[in-house]
Amino acid sequence: MKVTTKKAGIAGLAMFGAAALLAGCASAPDDSGDGGSDTAIDFQPCMVSDAGGFDDKSFNQLGFEGITKAAEELGVEAKTVESKDETEYAPNLTSLVDQGCDLIVTVGFALSAATVESATANPDVEYVIIDDAADNDFDGTVDAENIKPILFDTAQAAFLAGYAAADYTTTNVVGTFGGMNFPTVSIFMDGFKQGVDYYASENGKAVKVVGWDGTDGSFTGGFEANDQARQTAQALIDQNIDVLLPVGGPIYQSAAAAIRDSGREIALIGVDADVxxxxxxxxxxxxxxxxxxxxxxxxxxxxxxxxxxxxxxxxIGTLENEGVGLAPFHDFESKISDTLPDALDALQASIISGDVVVNSYLSE
Incomplete structure (x- = not known):
């Protein structure tokens, strides 16, 4: 199935600033893995997590894996610091600068303000921020010349997931909820709803999306796997969903617990990594x-x-440059319809060609 992409390359970005950023995008990262050196170099890479920590089984963990692999190939050891909460972001960055870090990677839009402040104060240090444009004044440009944003138009891949969910559902009700209503969260929910609606119009099957109406929806208020996340998932389960997309790092764990407690056959959709x-x-x-x-x-x-x-x-990661994509169906291969894989292949090609338009703040 072609829509299952290989691991290749890769948002607090304001909607009206996206077009300017896209105009200057770099090419897709190279997955050749041949850039390492056998000779030790004078280079110190560092990373700060958000409050989810490096064991979130999601974007913090993936970032950690990426910097660890690169450091090994460069023959150096990465310094990594976990943040317990938002009050630690700025102090952690200051500490890494003081330790002589040449490059600091910050994981997640929550670190945007602290990253910009640190980068502005330390122009000789290079910064990479994941899932944010570092555009806190919303003028369409990165706020410091020494910050590289890594962003993802996940609406495209979520569109495919929404299409698959609409094809799979038997209750004709699917749901989604997020941690907080930020662009990097709602972009998943937007794409998912668009994919469901597209399937419904193309196949004449009335499928309802609960938890997101295109503007607002169900949010836990944070990104922790806790009772609030479980209650939010349960509220959607009570509306007869049989597919659930939780968007917000470890909140999927609470959703999974609610699904198991329900005793019903409800499919879960993961985000960021192949969960x-x-x-x-x-x-x-x-x-x-x-x-x-x-x-x-x-x-x-x-x-x-x-x-x-x-x-x-x-x-900007897209379907075309394989910065975003769907994971395999794994245990659900035998449960999906025979026609779905080919339909998704065709749909992905149509999105890449522009014949099917997926709207997101990164595509405007």
């Missing part, structure tokens, strides 16, 4: 996952910086 691989404990529930190439995007950026080739141009 079937990162968290096998929920593998039996996963229809698919909406992937971002965070690991390889981070690897590429760190490797380039270590080789003296840091490029601050923003990178």
């Amino acid at each position: 079937f691989e990162t968290d096998p404990s929920v593998g039996d529930l996963l229809l698919t996952s909406i992937r971002k190439g965070i690991d390889v995007g981070t690897y590429d950026a760190v490797l380039a910086a270590g080789n003296g080739e840091f490029d601050a141009s923003p990178f």
